Structures are given as C-alpha cells and as structure tokens.
Amino acid sequence: MASTARIAKPKLTRAQWQKLKWGLIFISPWLLGFIFLTLYPMTASLYYSFTDYDVLRPPEWIGFKNYTTFLTEDNLALTAIYNTLFYAAFAVPLGILVAVTLALLLNAKVKGLAFFRSVFFIPSIVPVVASAVLWVWLFSTRSGLINLGLEAIGLPKVAWLSDPAWTKPALIIMSLWGVGGSVVIYLAGLQDIPQSLYEAAMIDGANTWQQIRNITIPLLTPQIFFQLVLGLIGAFQVFVQAFILGSIGGGALGMGNEAGPANSLLFYSLYLYFNAFRFFRMGYASAMAWMLFIITLMSTLIVLRSSRRWVHYGGM
Amino acid sequence: MNRVLDPKPRSALVFTRNSLYRVPHYISRIALYGSLVFLSFIFLVPLFWMVTSALKTQSQLFLWPPVWIPDPPQWQNFYEALTLFPFTTYISNTLYIAIPCVLGSTLSSSFAAYGFSRIDWPGRDKMFAIVLSTLLLPFAVTMIPLYLVWINVGLIGIETPLRGFGPLIIPSLLGGGAFNIFLCRQFFMTIPNELSEAARMDGCSEFRIYWQVIMPLAKPVLATISLFTFLGVWSDFLGPLIYLNSIDQFTVSIGLRQFQFEHGARYDYMMAASTVTTLPILVLFFFAQRTFIQGIALTGIKS
Numbered sequence: 001m002a003s004t005a006r007i008a009k010p011k012l013t014r015a016q017w018q019k020l021k022w023g024l025i026f027i028s029p030w031l032l033g034f035i036f037l038t039l040y041p042m043t044a045s046l047y048y049s050f051t052d053y054d055v056l057r058p059p060e061w062i063g064f065k066n067y068t069t070f071l072t073e074d075n076l077a078l079t080a081i082y083n084t085l086f087y088a089a090f091a092v093p094l095g096i097l098v099a100v101t102l103a104l105l106l107n108a109k110v111k112g113l114a115f116f117r118s119v120f121f122i123p124s125i126v127p128v129v130a131s132a133v134l135w136v137w138l139f140s141t142r143s144g145l146i147n148l149g150l151e152a153i154g155l156p157k158v159a160w161l162s163d164p165a166w167t168k169p170a171l172i173i174m175s176l177w178g179v180g181g182s183v184v185i186y187l188a189g190l191q192d193i194p195q196s197l198y199e200a201a202m203i204d205g206a207n208t209w210q211q212i213r214n215i216t217i218p219l220l221t222p223q224i225f226f227q228l229v230l231g232l233i234g235a236f237q238v239f240v241q242a243f244i245l246g247s248i249g250g251g252a253l254g255m256g257n258e259a260g261p262a263n264s265l266l267f268y269s270l271y272l273y274f275n276a277f278r279f280f281r282m283g284y285a286s287a288m289a290w291m292l293f294i295i296t297l298m299s300t301l302i303v304l305r306s307s308r309r310w311v312h313y314g315g316m
Numbered sequence: 317m318n319r320v321l322d323p324k325p326r327s328a329l330v331f332t333r334n335s336l337y338r339v340p341h342y343i344s345r346i347a348l349y350g351s352l353v354f355l356s357f358i359f360l361v362p363l364f365w366m367v368t369s370a371l372k373t374q375s376q377l378f379l380w381p382p383v384w385i386p387d388p389p390q391w392q393n394f395y396e397a398l399t400l401f402p403f404t405t406y407i408s409n410t411l412y413i414a415i416p417c418v419l420g421s422t423l424s425s426s427f428a429a430y431g432f433s434r435i436d437w438p439g440r441d442k443m444f445a446i447v448l449s450t451l452l453l454p455f456a457v458t459m460i461p462l463y464l465v466w467i468n469v470g471l472i473g474i475e476t477p478l479r480g481f482g483p484l485i486i487p488s489l490l491g492g493g494a495f496n497i498f499l500c501r502q503f504f505m506t507i508p509n510e511l512s513e514a515a516r517m518d519g520c521s522e523f524r525i526y527w528q529v530i531m532p533l534a535k536p537v538l539a540t541i542s543l544f545t546f547l548g549v550w551s552d553f554l555g556p557l558i559y560l561n562s563i564d565q566f567t568v569s570i571g572l573r574q575f576q577f578e579h580g581a582r583y584d585y586m587m588a589a590s591t592v593t594t595l596p597i598l599v600l601f602f603f604a605q606r607t608f609i610q611g612i613a614l615t616g617i618k619s
Contacts, residue, residue: 031491102355125547126594126597130590130594134362134363138362138365145365184609243553269456285456285460293457
C-alpha cells in the first residue's frame with residue numbers, strides 16, 4: 001500500500017491532487033453506498049453461497065454443494081430454468097419486433113403522432129401489479145375479455161391461467177402490452193436518421209421496403225442492441241407478473257404458492273425468492289443468485305461480441 | 317444537384333418520394349392509419365376494460381355480448397372497494413418513501429455525476445466503469461445480505477426508526493442509483509467546460525459551481541430522474557415485499573397484491589382498486605408528458 005502511494009505520488013501535481021480530493025468528495029455518497037450496499041453484500045452472498053445457512057444458526061461451510069445440488073439434483077431448478085429461458089426466448093424478440101413495427105408506423109409522418117405515441121406508451125407506465133391484476137381478469141377463462149373475443153370469432157376458449165401450457169404465452173402477451181417505452185426509444189432513433197440517406201436511396205429508385213430494409217433497420221441497430229441487452233436482463237429476472245398471475249391457477253409447491261399450475265410460472269427469480277424467504281435456504285438462494293449473475297454477464301458478453309457483426313454505429 | 321442540397325425544398329422532395337411508392341399514395345396512407353387505429357384500440361381496450369369493469373354489477377361482469385358502458389355505473393364499487401382496501405394508508409406510506417427518494421436520488425445522483433464529469437481526477441473513468449458495471453448486477457445477488465444488514469442495524473419493522481421504511485429510502489440517498497448517475501453525467505458532459513472554468517477563475521468553490529452553475533442548467537434531466545424515481549417507488553414490488561412486514565406499512569403496489577389475495581374473486585372490486593392505483597400515474601403522465609417522453613428517449617440515446 002505504502003509503496004504504491006510512493007510511486008503514485010510523484011506523478012500527481014498539486015493541482016491534480018486538488019482535483020482528486022474534490023472528485024472523491026463528490027463521489028463519496030455513492031462510494032459509501034457502493035461499499036455498504038453493493039460490495040459488502042456481494043462478498044457476503046458469495047460466501048453464503050458456499051454454506052448451509054438458515055439465518056437462525058451461523059452459516060456452515062459446505063463447499064460447492066449448493067451449486068452441484070442445483071445443477072444436478074433439483075428438479076424444480078430445471079423447471080425454473082426452462083420457464084425462464086422459454087419466456088426470454090419469446091418475450092424479448094417479440095417485444096423488439098412489436099416495438100420496432102409500432103415505431104416504424106409512427107415514423108411515417110402521421111398526423112396525431114403525439115396521440116398515438118401516448119396510446120402506445122401509457123400501458124408501459126401502469127404500475128406492474130395493477131397491470132398484472134388487470135390481465136388476470138382479461139385472461140379469465142369463463143368470461144375474460146380475451147376469451148369472449150376468441151369465442152366471438154369462432155375459436156375455442158383457452159384456459160390461459162389454469163392450463164400449464166398457456167400460462168407462459170399469457171405472460172408473454174401481457175409483456176407485449178408494455179413495450180411502449182421501447183417504442184419511444186426507437187422512434188427517437190428513427191428521427192435521428194438523416195433524411196438525405198432516404199433522398200439518395202430514392203434517386204437510386206429504392207422502394208419503401210428497400211429503404212426500411214437497407215437504411216432504417218441498420219441505423220436502428222444501436223437502439224435494438226441496447227433494448228436486447230436490457231430485455232434479456234429483465235427477462236431473466238421476471239418476478240412480479242409471475243407472482244400475480246401464478247397465484248390464480250393454484251401451485252404445486254404448497255399453500256399460497258404463486259408458481260402457477262404445475263409450476264408453469266416458476267421463474268428463476270421466483271424460485272430464488274421462495275428459497276430465500278419461504279424456505280430460509282439462504283445459502284442455496286445465494287448460490288442461485290450468483291449463477292444468475294454469471295448467466296447475465298455471459299449473455300451480455302455474447303450479445304456484445306455478436307454486436308460487432310450486426311450493429312452499425314455512425315454512418316451519419 | 318443544387319436543389320437537392322438546398323435544405324428548403326424538403327417538402328417537395330417528400331412528395332417526389334411518395335410518387336415513387338409502388339402503391340398509390342392514398343391507399344398506403346389509409347392502410348397506415350387503419351393499422352394505427354386498430355393497434356391503438358388493442359392497446360387501449362385493456363385500460364378501458366379495467367375502468368368499465370369497476371363500474372359494473374356482479375352479473376354484468378360476465379355478460380355476453382360485453383357491457384361496454386354500464387348504465388347506471390356502479391360508483392359504489394369504488395366506495396366499497398376502498399373500505400376494504402385501505403388506499404389512503406397505502407398512499408401515505410408510498411409518499412413517505414417516495415418523497416425522500418425523489419429528493420435524495422436527484423441530489424445524490426447529480427452530486428456523484430458532477431464528480432464523474434465536471435472534475436478531471438486521476439482514476440475517474442475507471443471508477444465510472446464500476447458504476448456502470450453495477451447495472452448488470454441482479455438484485456438477487458445483494459438481496460439476502462442486504463436484508464440481514466437492515467435487520468442487524470434495526471431498520472426493519474414498523475416500530476423501528478423511519479417506521480421500517482429505511483431500507484427503501486436510504487439507498488437513494490447514497491448515490492441514487494447507477495442509472496440516474498449515468499443519465500446525469502451524460503447531461504453534464506454536454507455543458508461547456510468554459511462555464512466551470514470561468515466560475516473557478518472568479519474563485520467559486522466546486523460546491524458552488526455544482527449548485528449555482530450546473531444544477532440550474534440540469535433541470536430537464538433532474539425532472540426526468542424525479543419522475544422515474546417516483547414511478548419506481550409507486551410500482552416497486554420486490555423491495556416492499558421483502559422489507560415490509562406489517563399491513564400498516566404497505567405501499568400501494570404491495571397493498572394491491574394483498575387485496576388480490578383477499579378479494580381476488582371480486583373482479584369489480586379488483587378493477588376499482590387497480591384503477592385507483594393507476595390513476596395517479598396517468599394524471600402525472602398528462603401533466604408531465606414531455607418529461608416522460610423526452611426522458612425515455614434520453615435513456616435510449618447513448619447505446
């Protein structure tokens with residue numbers, strides 16, 4: 001410690017020291033928070049993840065047992081991983097598709113843009129519990145609006161929230177209702193695309209579809225990339241919607257369970273929460289949390305790596 | 317060529333563009349507005365259904381064809397739902413958390429952002445990389461030890477200081493969230509450095525530059541942060557679920573979940589309670605529409 005200070009010191013002039021001091025003063029509240037609310041809890045949870053810990057007795061070191069149990073012996077873990085991947089695999093790409101389509105429609109120089117934009121945006125700010133409760137009613141088997149609509153066009157009713165095959169599609173449909181935030185982001189991106197590119201394309205005789213395909217979409221890839229990363233992180237942590245929608249069909253884990261019929265809405269975060277705060281398996285839940293962190297990091301890294309191939313920066 | 321480069325006849329160019337469409341112009345326009353109206357309908361119907369269901373009698377709820385506008389509207393559903401759903405308690409609890417959170421996170425995130433953008437100190441950008449990397453950290457990783465920390469410092473439970481809301485308030489005073497720092501820093505970096513330099517020449521301390529030069533210019537981003545912090549507290553579920561253990565402490569979101577737990581079969585009451593929970597956010601949206609839209613767009617700009 002002392003030696004690094006001795007090496008570092010001669011490099012800094014008086015003015016730089018002054019700046020360092022002020023810089024540290026300004027970031028000190030954040031730094032405090034970082035140390036006590038992030039760094040310490042991270043270290044502690046890493047430690048707990050290698051222990052058997054039920055809060056009442058002190059943690060007992062068991063090595064990698066939590067990790068190996070989760071990955072090889074726990075059937076519910078498999079269910080939770082499957083459900084979460086299923087949700088992410090559909091909700092994220094569909095969300096991008098719907099939001100980009102809506103943004104493209106709005107960008108076509110429509111009258112009443114502000115009105116349409118508000119209409120698409122508002123559902124995304126409805127408090128998530130309220131929207132989940134609302135969708136429970138919309139998905140009601142007997143007389144939910146969606147089934148009434150299906151019946152009206154001659155389709156059979158669907159037991160959205162009590163048939164394990166339909167609970168995840170229901171959740172994905174509900175998530176599409178909340179894409180308004182990304183619509184606004186895409187729209188802002190679209191409006192930044194210089195008109196001159198389209199003018200040049202038109203001189204070359206490109207039609208609307210060719211313009212969208214070769215100008216609009218490539219130049220929107222930075223926004224799509226950003227939403228893809230955020231969307232994946234969010235999908236891996238989906239919790240509230242499952243918690244509310246899942247409490248309808250009756251779960252299998254026990255009384256008052258929120259995991260949906262046949263655990264079809266048992267998502268990773270939900271199972272983690274149950275382990276931590278219902279079963280008090282704090283060590284096990286911590287190991288789950290670290291695996292989630294690693295998966296999040298890895299998928300972000302993979303998307304980042306791939307982005308070099310499909311994300312276009314600049315071109316302005 | 318000169319005409320193309322001239323910015324003025326742009327509208328004329330738009331016209332030539334339209335004439336290049338394969339389909340006649342008016343047909344594509346009709347299709348465009350048709351799909352927009354149809355999609356708007358799909359996006360609005362759930363909200364409309366929420367309000368209208370709240371105003372129906374029990375039997376009207378299950379009628380086919382659906383009753384779109386109940387006559388007479390059952391306003392007493394709201395009254396009855398609110399006697400079962402202690403909304404005023406929930407609102408005052410939510411505000412008890414939201415007000416310090418909004419003030420705290422605007423102040424502390426802008427304060428940190430100042431240190432990360434307006435002062436050039438060695439190691440700054442490496443430190444900021446740490447701020448950004450915390451965005452990738454799932455709450456689940458820190459959740460358990462944090463819970464134990466708050467228990468050990470005696471801030472969980474209604475009889476503790478801050479009525480047990482400390483765990484939901486204090487983080488906003490300490491940095492106010494990595495994303496808010498990021499937003500603020502992005503904004504601060506667009507302010508010309510000459511302004512700070514001039515103030516330093518005049519002998520202003522960094523505190524004064526922060527408070528009297530930078531903060532007044534940063535109102536748009538501060539408004540965005542306040543708004544989204546408020547929205548975040550109003551909608552937060554997991555935090556209150558873990559930290560609040562008495563119904564008297566519940567916020568609107570967790571209170572609504574409690575209501576579902578107790579009266580989930582009464583869809584009229586459920587929809588009344590959901591409407592009441594959503595309404596303040598909608599009102600806020602109508603008053604601060606620009607801040608909302610610009611704020612969201614702002615979050616997507618840097619990518």
